[in-house]
Amino acid sequence: MKLKIILLIALFAIQLAIPGYMIFEQNQILTEGTAYKFKTRPIDPYDPFRGRYVTLAFEANQEVIPVVDGADIESEQWVYALLGVDEEGYAVLRGLTDTKPDSGQDYLYLETYYRSYDGGYHVKLPFNRYYASEKSAPKIESAVWRRQRDEVENVYAVIRVLNGKGSIEELMVNDMPIHEYIAHTSE
Structure with missing residues (x-):
């Protein structure tokens, strides 16, 4: 007993x-974690178990990421993506390697999807959902779609990165947190 x-x-x-x-x-x-700004293009689906969220389609998912010299990488393999920042302050994936980077180098641990004709790989960032209330999710989507009509200059997610893992801290529109932007445009 x-x-x-x-x-x-x-x-x-x-x-x-x-x-x-x-x-x-x-x-x-x-x-x-270290904060990085990832350019994004969201859409607005619904999850019956977790509620409303905005799915973030990152520009990095569309890019071909080069393989670091000496790395042996295949499709559908978990790798280390070395992070950097471009001249505009946005995060970029500088290269993929199969060896864990030294301390001091920020990286994301993610999976390759398919190899490009030039030898690099396409990847999918592991953080892609920004959860919002039933009321604000459609407004977030609307704000982001205005970007595609050139009414909004930039939309990006601030991602905190630590030990290969990332987490969304904030979704930004024109350098304002999304909830402030919605409140500002609703007035």
């Missing part, structure tokens, strides 16, 4: 520890 109670308590502890660790890890990324 005591063994069953101990096993039951252990099972409950494990069930609480897993989501607790996930919350801790996301908080650590958001508080200690």
Whole structure:
């Protein structure tokens, strides 16, 4: 009987520890990670279990990322994407490698999808959903679509990166957090 109670308590502890660790890890990324601005183009779907969110289609997903000299990479392989910043201050994936970078070099751990004719690879960034309320998600989508009609200059996501993992900190429109932008344009 005591063994069953101990096993039951252990099972409950494990069930609480897993989501607790996930919350801790996301908080650590958001508080200690380096911020990068990723250019994006969102669309607005609905998830019946998690609610409204804006799916972010990052420009980096459309680019061919070169392979670092000496790296042995294949399609559908988990690799390290070295991060840098372009002259406009936006994040760029500088290269893919199969060797974990030295400390001091920010990187994302992600999967390659297919090889390009020039030897580089297409990748998909692992963070692509910005969750919003039922009321604000359509407004967010509308704000982003105005960008495509040249009414909005730039839309990007601020992503915090730490130890190969990234987490969305904020969605920005014209250098304003999305909720401030919506409030400003609704007046």
